[in-house]
Amino acid sequence: MSTTNSIEIDIQKAATSKISQIDFENLAFGNIFTDHMLLCDFADGAWQKPVIKPYEPFLMDPSSRVFHYGQAIFEGMKAYKDEQDSVWLFRPEENFIRFNKSANRLAMPSVPEPVFMDGLKELLKIEQEWVKKGKGNSLYIRPFMIATGTGVIAAPSSQYRFMIILSPAKSYYSGEVKVIIAEHYSRAANGGIGAAKAAGNYSGQFYPTKLANEKGFQQIIWTDDATHTKLEEAGTMNVFFRIGDTLYTAPTSERILDGVTRKSLIELAEREGLKVEVRSVLVSELVEAVQNGTLKEIFGAGTAAVVNPIIGFSYQDVYYELPPTENSYALQLKEKLNNIQYKLAEDTFGWTVKV
Amino acid sequence: MSTTNSIEIDIQKAATSKISQIDFENLAFGNIFTDHMLLCDFADGAWQKPVIKPYEPFLMDPSSRVFHYGQAIFEGMKAYKDEQDSVWLFRPEENFIRFNKSANRLAMPSVPEPVFMDGLKELLKIEQEWVKKGKGNSLYIRPFMIATGTGVIAAPSSQYRFMIILSPAKSYYSGEVKVIIAEHYSRAANGGIGAAKAAGNYSGQFYPTKLANEKGFQQIIWTDDATHTKLEEAGTMNVFFRIGDTLYTAPTSERILDGVTRKSLIELAEREGLKVEVRSVLVSELVEAVQNGTLKEIFGAGTAAVVNPIIGFSYQDVYYELPPTENSYALQLKEKLNNIQYKLAEDTFGWTVKV
Ligand SMILES: Cc1ncc(COP(=O)(O)O)c(C=O)c1O
Ligand SMILES: Cc1ncc(COP(=O)(O)O)c(C=O)c1O
Numbered sequence: 001m002s003t004t005n006s007i008e009i010d011i012q013k014a015a016t017s018k019i020s021q022i023d024f025e026n027l028a029f030g031n032i033f034t035d036h037m038l039l040c041d042f043a044d045g046a047w048q049k050p051v052i053k054p055y056e057p058f059l060m061d062p063s064s065r066v067f068h069y070g071q072a073i074f075e076g077m078k079a080y081k082d083e084q085d086s087v088w089l090f091r092p093e094e095n096f097i098r099f100n101k102s103a104n105r106l107a108m109p110s111v112p113e114p115v116f117m118d119g120l121k122e123l124l125k126i127e128q129e130w131v132k133k134g135k136g137n138s139l140y141i142r143p144f145m146i147a148t149g150t151g152v153i154a155a156p157s158s159q160y161r162f163m164i165i166l167s168p169a170k171s172y173y174s175g176e177v178k179v180i181i182a183e184h185y186s187r188a189a190n191g192g193i194g195a196a197k198a199a200g201n202y203s204g205q206f207y208p209t210k211l212a213n214e215k216g217f218q219q220i221i222w223t224d225d226a227t228h229t230k231l232e233e234a235g236t237m238n239v240f241f242r243i244g245d246t247l248y249t250a251p252t253s254e255r256i257l258d259g260v261t262r263k264s265l266i267e268l269a270e271r272e273g274l275k276v277e278v279r280s281v282l283v284s285e286l287v288e289a290v291q292n293g294t295l296k297e298i299f300g301a302g303t304a305a306v307v308n309p310i311i312g313f314s315y316q317d318v319y320y321e322l323p324p325t326e327n328s329y330a331l332q333l334k335e336k337l338n339n340i341q342y343k344l345a346e347d348t349f350g351w352t353v354k355v
Numbered sequence: 356m357s358t359t360n361s362i363e364i365d366i367q368k369a370a371t372s373k374i375s376q377i378d379f380e381n382l383a384f385g386n387i388f389t390d391h392m393l394l395c396d397f398a399d400g401a402w403q404k405p406v407i408k409p410y411e412p413f414l415m416d417p418s419s420r421v422f423h424y425g426q427a428i429f430e431g432m433k434a435y436k437d438e439q440d441s442v443w444l445f446r447p448e449e450n451f452i453r454f455n456k457s458a459n460r461l462a463m464p465s466v467p468e469p470v471f472m473d474g475l476k477e478l479l480k481i482e483q484e485w486v487k488k489g490k491g492n493s494l495y496i497r498p499f500m501i502a503t504g505t506g507v508i509a510a511p512s513s514q515y516r517f518m519i520i521l522s523p524a525k526s527y528y529s530g531e532v533k534v535i536i537a538e539h540y541s542r543a544a545n546g547g548i549g550a551a552k553a554a555g556n557y558s559g560q561f562y563p564t565k566l567a568n569e570k571g572f573q574q575i576i577w578t579d580d581a582t583h584t585k586l587e588e589a590g591t592m593n594v595f596f597r598i599g600d601t602l603y604t605a606p607t608s609e610r611i612l613d614g615v616t617r618k619s620l621i622e623l624a625e626r627e628g629l630k631v632e633v634r635s636v637l638v639s640e641l642v643e644a645v646q647n648g649t650l651k652e653i654f655g656a657g658t659a660a661v662v663n664p665i666i667g668f669s670y671q672d673v674y675y676e677l678p679p680t681e682n683s684y685a686l687q688l689k690e691k692l693n694n695i696q697y698k699l700a701e702d703t704f705g706w707t708v709k710v
Contacts, residue, residue, distance in 0.1 A: 030418075031506035037417055059412040062392055062520050063385075067501050070425040070554030071561070076507075107561035142507050146422050147558075151386035152431075152497050152522060154591050156561045165417050167507060182546070189544035189580040191537070193559040199425030200555020203502075204548040206426070206462035206511045225544040226581035236509050 007050065007114040009038075009122055014054040017129075024132055027170045029304065030140065034127045034166040038119045041148070042109050042160040050119050052126060055165065063150040065157040071147035072199035073102040076236075076303045077260075078138040078169070079124055079355065081131040082343035087124055087355040090341050092117065094260045099143060102196035107156040108145060116143060120164055124355045127166055135342055136171025140304075172305040179234065179298075180217045181283055181315040182208070186225035187232070187255070194255040205235050217314060219300070223283060224255065230280040237300030237308060238262035242329050243289045244296070246275040261301040265333050267349065272336070274329060283315060290320040298322065299330040307334040362405065362469040364393075364477055369409040372484075379487055382525045384659065385495065389482045389521040393474045396503070397464050397515040405474050407481060410520065418505040420512040426502035427554035428457040431591075431658045432615075433493040433524070434479055434710065436486040437698035442479055442710040445696050447472065449615045454498060457551035462511040463500060471498060475519055479710045482521055490697055491526025495659075527660040534574045534589065534653075535567045536638055536670040541580035542587070542610070549610040560590050572669060574655070578638060579610065585635040592655030592663060593617035597684050598644045599651070601630040616656040620688050622704065627691070629684060638670060645675040653677065654685040662689040 014035040022032060033055050040050040066072050075095045080088050096117060100110045120141065124131070131139040143164045149157030185208035187201065188194020194201060205220070212220050221239055224230040232250050233239050238259040241248045247269055252258040269276045289295035290313075300308035307330040312321035339345035340352060369390040377387060388410050395405040421427050430450045435443050451472060455465045475496065479486070486494040498519045504512030540563035542556065543549020549556060560575070567575050576594055579585040587605050588594050593614040596603045602624055607613040624631045644650035645668075655663035662685040667676035694700035695707060 030508040033418060055417065057414040057416045060415045061412045062410065062518055063388060063497075063522075066554075067421060067427055067499060068429050068497070068554055069557035069561075070427060071558040072422055072425060074423055105562055106558045107565050140507070142418075142423070144422060152495070152520075153385040154557045154560075156565070163417055165507070167418075184546050186544040186546035189541040189547060191539050191541035191580055191583075192544060192547075198555070198558065199421075199423055200553070200558060202424035202509050203426040203461045203553065203555060205509075206424075207460055210462050210511070225546055228546075 006118045009119060010049055010051045011126070012051065012053040013126070019129055022168065024137070024168060027168055029169055029172060030167050032167055034130045034139070034168070036123060036126055038123045038164040040115050040119065040162045042162070047112060047115060050115050052123055060148065061150045063152050065147035065149050065151070068152055069147070069154055070198070070200040071106055071108060071157055072144065073099065073106055073108065074142060074144035074197055074199065075099045077141045078303055079131050079141060080138050080341045081133045083133065085133070087128055087131050088341070088343060089353045089355060091260050091264065091351050092120070092353055095143070098197065098258065102198055103145065105193055105196040106198055108147070108160060111145065111162050115162065121355050123164055123166065130166065130168050132168065135338060138169050140167045140169045142167065174218065174305065174308055177218045177300075177308055177310045178216065179219045179221050179310050179313045180212045180215070181221050181231070181313055182223045183228050183316065185220070187222040189225055189255070191254060195252065195257060197257060202235070209235060215314075221313065229282055229284065231283060231286065232256050234300050236304065237302035240265070240297070240299050240301060240330070241281050241286060241295065242297035243285070244294050246277055247329060248277050248279065248281045250280050251278050259302060261303055261306060264337060264351065265301050265307070268333055268336055269329070272332070286313070287315060287320065290322065293323070295322060297325055297328060297330055306337055307331070361473045364474060365404055365406045366481070367406065367408040368481070374484055377523065379492070379523060380525070382523055384524055384527060385522050387522055389485045389494070389523070391478060391481055393478045393519040395470050395474065395517045397517070402467060402470060405470050407478055415503065416505045418507050420502035420504050420506070423507055424502070424509055425553070425555040426461055426463060426512055427499065428454065428461055428463065429497060429499035429552055429554065430454045432496045433658055434486050434496060435493050435696045436488045438488065440488070441698070442483055442486050443696070443698060444708045444710060446615050446619065446706050447475070447708055450498070453552065453613065457553055458500065460548055460551040461553055463502070463515055466500065466517050470517065476710050478519055478521065485521065485523050487523065490693060493524050495522045495524045497522065529573065529660065529663055532573045532655070532663055532665045533571065533667045533669070534576050534665050535570070535572045536576050536586070536668055537563070537578045538583050538671065540575070542577040544580055544610070546609060550607065550612060552612060557590070564590060570669070576668065584637050584639065586638060586641065587611050589655050591659065592657035595620070595652070595654050595656060595685070596636050596641060596650065597652035598640070599649050601632055602684060603632050603634065603636045605635050606633050614657060616658055616661060619692060619706065620656050620662070623688055623691055624684070627687070641668070642670060642675065645677065648678070650677060652680055652683060652685055661692055662686070
């Protein structure tokens with residue numbers, strides 16, 4: 001691996017590594033971080049020199065805009081290690097572009113590509129020991145940006161901090177997932193920020209999800225807020241429905257995040273000769289399909305788990321369970337996508353990028 | 356003033372005060388803070404002992420949930436000084452109740468009344484020199500709560516920090532305000548968090564407001580996101596329309612913040628014998644009223660300015676200017692409300708609370 005930087009990064013190495021204390025076989029998602037983080041401040045109208053330094057807390061003023069007005073965005077991606085110990089990213093350009101789309105929607109400055117991409121690669125080179133080999137293992141990557149400018153005025157900040165932190169992850173198994181179809185609460189407004197990976201989109205889902213959890217459901221499938229008739233997406237996953245032998249997923253919109261996994265699965269499915277239709281699926285269609293036996297699968301699609309099969313859903317207080325899946329599209333597609341990500345199959349799409 | 360606490364507060368006084376360096380005649384809103392702040396942490400399922408200590412930055416972990424999922428709420432209120440040097444709050448109970456409603460909607464723990472109210476009063480006693488006498492002067496109070504728990508998992512935090520910071524304010528004059536009626540962007544979804552004073556509701560408005568600013572408009576009046584036909588509220592103000600001699604304001608809903616100023620103005624107006632109707636006003640009605648000359652006033656209502664007269668609005672790229680106001684309801688109501696707040700008129704409503 002080369003250590004040449006395309007941008008100058010100030011690198012301050014940690015004196016010791018905590019990697020030997022980590023039990024890589026028993027990792028809960030998202031709460032252990034590697035030795036270093038990347039940090040780049042925006043001030044006086046310009047991005048300052050990026051720094052890679054030991055992972056540690058930093059000082060924030062109580063009036064920092066992120067605390068009061070939620071000016072904060074993030075991305076979620078993963079690094080994978082192949083059998084030859086090379087580290088790979090999956091479609092990182094998509095995350096970079098989406099990050100700056102989110103930034104624009106929240107009136108935050110764009111992060112320059114070298115800061116995001118070269119910064120990330122440099123950080124990954126330093127932390128390569130944290131990326132474990134073997135299917136299911138990965139290093140979860142969390143780029144984010146927060147408004148660090150001070151003052152309790154509801155207006156965009158003039159200072160920001162871009163950061164990348166890394167968290168080792170095991171294969172994600174969420175157990176049997178049952179969902180509730182949203183009838184009252186909503187995730188996003190027409191003309192709102194639902195298509196951005198904005199911090200404010202998530203906290204609003206916690207309370208309705210808590211109510212769902214109390215009823216024995218793990219997640220909510222959100223519907224359009226105006227009519228609650230169209231199926232949209234889940235908390236951190238886009239959603240696919242297999243009715244008969246066709247896969248359906250909602251078109252992306254201002255209300256729906258344009259997921260990298262979703263778009264990759266669509267392309268993969270099409271290459272595999274599966275029928276995919278990108279169109280709104282009505283709740284009524286779903287109920288009809290489960291009743292007449294044509295609803296074969298529902299699954300979430302996102303970076304964390306690739307696919308997350310859903311075994312049943314509740315709507316208007318009736319619980320509908322799906323029949324046992326034969327010949328699951330979800331699992332086939334997951335396998336194919338994972339094989340590309342772990343370099344176990346040829347990447348004919350050109351999706352993988354070596355660090 | 357008594358210094359007895361109903362709750363135990365750990366008080367750490369600042370060695371020196373910066374008050375002598377402040378130019379109280381030239382204060383920009385919200386960027387100067389007093390010497391002390393209140394802080395109370397929620398951990399292990401319980402609120403810890405509140406602390407009043409010097410205003411200063413504090414350490415945050417990069418994976419703090421507030422940065423990633425926007426679990427953050429706030430309140431905005433003011434303290435006023437009367438001619439006898441007593442400090443007064445205006446309907447603080449309303450802010451306390453609303454704060455905990457916001458907390459509930461964002462799956463955050465309720466702040467106990469003594470922490471919020473006695474904590475605030477204690478802080479105000481220490482900072483009473485910062486509340487200046489004279490109409491227009493006030494001390495802006497910003498209670499807020501942020502998720503301080505760590506981990507990049509989209510789920511409620513188990514640790515929180517409640518804080519109160521204080522910022523001296525002059526009479527708020529925003530210049531002549533022209534607004535755009537929202538035709539595409541929106542502030543809140545049906546079943547969303549618009550009725551909560553949640554951080555995430557504000558950052559989503561920055562980009563559309565920037566676009567409005569570029570066209571020469573200071574603010575946006577939001578409409579319902581489904582049809583964009585009903586007038587709702589502005590960025591940090593509820594909105595009133597005077598058509599003929601009737602004042603109209605939208606009913607509060609899941610999409611609209613239940614403003615303390617709004618509800619106080621309604622009560623005051625009714626006491627003054629003005630006709631007030633709480634009902635949705637359609638954009639089409641507003642256009643018709645301005646065209647036939649019956650639209651006499653539009654004004655925003657909020658803690659910062661009490662009322663903020665709006666001189667014109669743009670809709671579908673047509674700008675409609677209001678005729679010069681005679682006998683302004685907005686200014687009459689502002690005067691009456693200010694007189695109660697500054698103890699210059701009898702508070703027959705029992706709204707003011709002595710610190
Ligand atoms: C709201 C939402 N939908 C969908 C997704 C899936 O997107 P991706 O496949 O890019 O991870 C995410 C990301 O985690 C998300 O936050
Ligand atoms: C969205 C919104 N609407 C209205 C208001 C006015 O509320 P209040 O009168 O309680 O200050 C605020 C508060 O500042 C607000 O943030």
